[in-house]
Amino acid sequence: MHNAALRLSPITPSVDFDAKGVQHGHLRLPYSRDDSAWGSVMIPICVIANGEGPTALLTGANHGDEYEGPAALFELAQALAPSEISGRIIIVPALNYPAFRAGTRTSPIDRGNLNRSFPGRPDGTVTEKIADYVTRHLIPLADIALDFHSGGRTLDFLPYAAAHELPDKNQEARCFAAVAAFAAPFSMKMLEIDAVGMLDTTVEDMGKVFVTTELGGAGTATARSIEIARNGSLNLLRHAGILSGEPDVGSTRWLDMPSSDCFTFAEDEGLIAFAVDLGDAVRTGDIIANVYPVGKTGVAPIAYRAAMDGVLAARHVPGLIKAGDCLSVIATVTEET
Numbered sequence: 001m002h003n004a005a006l007r008l009s010p011i012t013p014s015v016d017f018d019a020k021g022v023q024h025g026h027l028r029l030p031y032s033r034d035d036s037a038w039g040s041v042m043i044p045i046c047v048i049a050n051g052e053g054p055t056a057l058l059t060g061a062n063h064g065d066e067y068e069g070p071a072a073l074f075e076l077a078q079a080l081a082p083s084e085i086s087g088r089i090i091i092v093p094a095l096n097y098p099a100f101r102a103g104t105r106t107s108p109i110d111r112g113n114l115n116r117s118f119p120g121r122p123d124g125t126v127t128e129k130i131a132d133y134v135t136r137h138l139i140p141l142a143d144i145a146l147d148f149h150s151g152g153r154t155l156d157f158l159p160y161a162a163a164h165e166l167p168d169k170n171q172e173a174r175c176f177a178a179v180a181a182f183a184a185p186f187s188m189k190m191l192e193i194d195a196v197g198m199l200d201t202t203v204e205d206m207g208k209v210f211v212t213t214e215l216g217g218a219g220t221a222t223a224r225s226i227e228i229a230r231n232g233s234l235n236l237l238r239h240a241g242i243l244s245g246e247p248d249v250g251s252t253r254w255l256d257m258p259s260s261d262c263f264t265f266a267e268d269e270g271l272i273a274f275a276v277d278l279g280d281a282v283r284t285g286d287i288i289a290n291v292y293p294v295g296k297t298g299v300a301p302i303a304y305r306a307a308m309d310g311v312l313a314a315r316h317v318p319g320l321i322k323a324g325d326c327l328s329v330i331a332t333v334t335e336e337t
């Protein structure tokens with residue numbers, strides 16, 4: 001075992017995870033700096049517990065510029081009463097709190113991308129300390145974990161809840177049952193570009209049920225995307241048996257990302273002109289977007305074409321694109337339920 005794993009976390013919770021009732025408090029992370037010698041990062045946390053039952057861990061703003069999670073979770077923390085629940089709900093609406101406050105994907109303190117920092121280090125950067133606390137102190141309490149994401153400022157997604165293919169097929173089935181219960185308009189069997197260091201992988205490796213989302217993006221949340229986040233959270237809590245009643249499940253379209261052909265990355269910089277919008281069907285060879293060099297007129301655009309049949313599931317948001325940016329994601333529709 002790595003030595004760091006034996007070290008105590010510097011984070012102190014002001015809530016008692018074993019107490020019944022509702023508690024609003026903080027995870028206090030010491031952060032000594034120029035404007036506050038003995039200062040701390042104060043990460044809001046809410047614990048609601050009553051009776052017997054499982055524990056759900058609900059997290060938002062793992063990336064600081066993704067807003068559906070925080071919007072739904074600050075609301076739930078305010079609205080849920082202990083008398084309604086059997087079990088325990090741990091809500092951290094803004095997990096990478098410094099990034100959330102800055103409105104940026106990564107932390108302004110250490111540039112840490114929290115969802116590439118797991119399992120974290122108790123003696124690492126601020127971001128690594130948050131990851132370590134989640135890994136060693138929050139996930140072990142949970143039976144089911146829901147981590148909200150969207151596209152942030154640079155991507156926009158069809159609204160979907162997602163789980164991953166897992167080596168343990170029983171666990172995988174429980175994860176996809178939870179995705180179905182979340183009942184977003186789309187449900188995804190998700191392929192990760194870069195799974196190392198993710199909260200997802202950490203929770204899954206501990207054998208827990210894990211659901212993630214991509215519910216929109218473009219640096220904001222809409223009334224519709226917040227509603228999806230709110231309803232999905234309540235549905236998941238009903239599915240887990242923490243809230244009474246059955247999940248309110250409408251129709252969903254199941255999507256798959258079958259191979260790396262679903263991703264298109266820009267190889268050129270320029271002005272991006274999309275030829276299709278989110279949800280539009282594309283066939284192999286169709287133009288997804290033209291990228292125009294912007295230095296002079298009279299230069300043909302570079303066409304980026306679909307490498308597979310499917311629907312446009314994600315797209316680059318800013319009007320200008322750089323080499324290496326993710327231009328689009330295509331997903332295949334496998335089922336409508």
Ligand SMILES: [Zn+2]
Pocket residue numbers: 062063066148149150152
């Ligand atoms: Zn994210």
